[in-house]
């Protein structure tokens with residue numbers, strides 16, 4: 054036997070536990086980006102290069118803004134953790150591909166600077182930054198933000214209203230007529246041949262991405278199921294076409310990727326279900342009664358605001374609580 | 377069907393390093409360092425002087441306090457010094473250093489031979505107290521105190537904790553395999569002393585051989601073996617009782633509030649040794665393991681053997697250890713030196729390599745909820761860490777049930793932001809205690 058070594062160098066004496074799992078913030082954020090990738094690529098394929106440009110502008114602007122703020126504040130630079138990238142990508146998915154370049158730039162910078170970093174950075178923001186960015190853009194440039202490229206023709210510049218827009222202004226019969234028949238309409242909604250913002254068009258790919266995140270345990274299935282289910286039930290109650298509503302607009306994108314943004318939703322599964330039900334109900338309320346054809350964005354933002362209350366109200370059941 | 381509890385985590389258990397290795401009796405140490413504090417409760421004072429000759433099993437430190445336990449010499453030899461010495465739990469503590477005379481002789485009158493059946497409950501408890509037996513799972517609470525609950529608590533069940541849910545550790549596992557009969561005898565003694573009829577042994581399913589051996593060993597007795605789901609912290613008292621007895625220890629309460637007493641495997645073997653042979657607690661089985669140890673082993677070590685000696689017996693370090701721990705990786709205590717001695721509660725000596733630790737920089741909580749899912753006590757660990765970090769200790773106690781935290785570390789293990797929640801919990805508990813003391 055050789056020499057037995059028992060000397061030690063510097064030992065770390067931090068508190069227990071002394072082992073950690075393999076998860077990290079960066080891993081989670083990049084996984085969510087990955088889950089969004091198929092839908093993002095599909096929109097580039099469908100909308101053409103303008104979609105790619107808009108997406109790149111959103112993402113680069115988000116990262117550069119975060120970098121600049123952290124540099125200026127002398128904080129650790131965390132742009133590589135994928136969360137600024139995700140905010141940029143999500144914002145891009147929420148706007149039409151045809152907007153002029155300065156809009157995504159501005160939206161992304163506002164999302165990161167105002168919604169995220171004035172609150173203290175990742176983990177401290179109350180509102181989903183991408184949705185704040187979108188809301189600010191919609192308020193600043195309402196026309197550009199609701200002028201949608203038609204996907205079917207794949208020609209930039211040709212615009213038409215979204216299915217929900219048509220529903221709001223011209224009615225359900227007209228909407229079905231445009232698609233030909235109901236079945237064709239459902240199929241188009243599901244497979245993405247319709248107009249809309251970049252990320253909301255391919256329901257199928259968004260759902261697959263969402264299932265991947267559920268499978269990996271990064272989001273809870275209850276959130277999309279309850280939110281989309283609430284929209285289905287309430288629209289049916291109000292005599293609308295629930296299938297069309299469940300597949301339209303930003304609902305699928307919102308339910309799988311924004312109502313599941315862990316930072317801005319309740320921390321318990323119970324609380325998340327209340328959140329999802331509230332977001333679904335508000336979506337229907339805005340779609341049917343509000344001035345906008347679509348309400349997912351505001352619905353989720355409104356529920357973000359009540360998240361702290363939900364967390365206070367729905368704490369987990371404590372072990373040994375019954376006396 | 378195996379039963380379970382809410383929450384918990386599934387760390388890689390790494391028990392394969394030592395699970396199949398039989399307990400090895402360590403050679404007689406040349407020197408032992410025996411701290412006068414081996415337990416939770418009142419410290420003992422030395423009753424020997426420098427230069428005294430002592431024998432194995434001789435009492436060398438004691439106190440009259442009830443919540444306390446005497447300390448015995450673990451080798452025969454000369455008291456070389458009584459001095460402050462590094463302690464694995466209390467940082468530093470007065471210790472009695474004995475140099476071996478190489479004879480390893482028992483103090484006069486030991487060992488003896490006794491039938492446990494012939495002793496009454498009170499006599500048994502006395503023997504256990506005088507033998508210096510404390511909880512050997514790590515908590516080191518004096519065993520005789522646990523066995524003498526106040527009159528108004530009626531105890532009707534005893535549970536032997538064979539879960540050994542901490543990763544890496546295999547000492548209890550090996551004791552169950554190799555000394556099953558001693559375990560059963562010790563359990564019968566404890567049950568007689570407590571006057572309880574229901575006895576259970578809870579063992580995690582990752583030890584099928586131990587489940588089998590113990591089932592055979594208890595046949596013909598009233599004791600039952602319960603297979604438990606492999607999930608950390610299955611062996612924490614509250615979760616163990618929940619699963620085995622389906623009773624929930626009330627918040628702020630103790631196992632005796634639901635009529636249960638729990639003991640560790642090593643402890644009941646020590647009880648059997650004390651009652652049947654008159655032997656005090658002077659040695660224990662300890663798992664010496666971790667990615668930095670050349671040849672991990674289960675060793676039978678004299679109390680007072682230094683970590684350095686134990687590690688040397690395992691071939692030393694094969695790589696630079698990043699952390700040295702007494703106990704398991706989830707609840708053990710990090711050490712800053714290999715000079716600390718093995719005490720009665722040293723279930724493991726763990727030298728983890730940097731790769732084992734998998735640490736990362738602490739980041740802000742992203743509210744992912746994983747800690748909430750993992751907490752067996754139904755708390756909101758993220759809030760405990762945030763309030764602890766901000767110094768809002770009272771809010772942590774009043775609004776987020778700080779005192780219900782059992783410091784199991786499940787939340788920290790699972791946290792993607794690498795938040796040191798248990799650190800903040802300990803800090804907040806200490807600050808609350810200090811504030812209460814001031815009033």
Ligand code: SF4
Nearest residue numbers: 741742744745747791
């Ligand atoms: S696991 Fe960590 S990041 Fe997630 S909620 Fe708990 S403390 Fe926050």
Ligand code: SF4
Nearest residue numbers: 751781782784785787
């Ligand atoms: S909060 Fe306490 S009891 Fe809950 S998981 Fe964390 S350490 Fe364990």
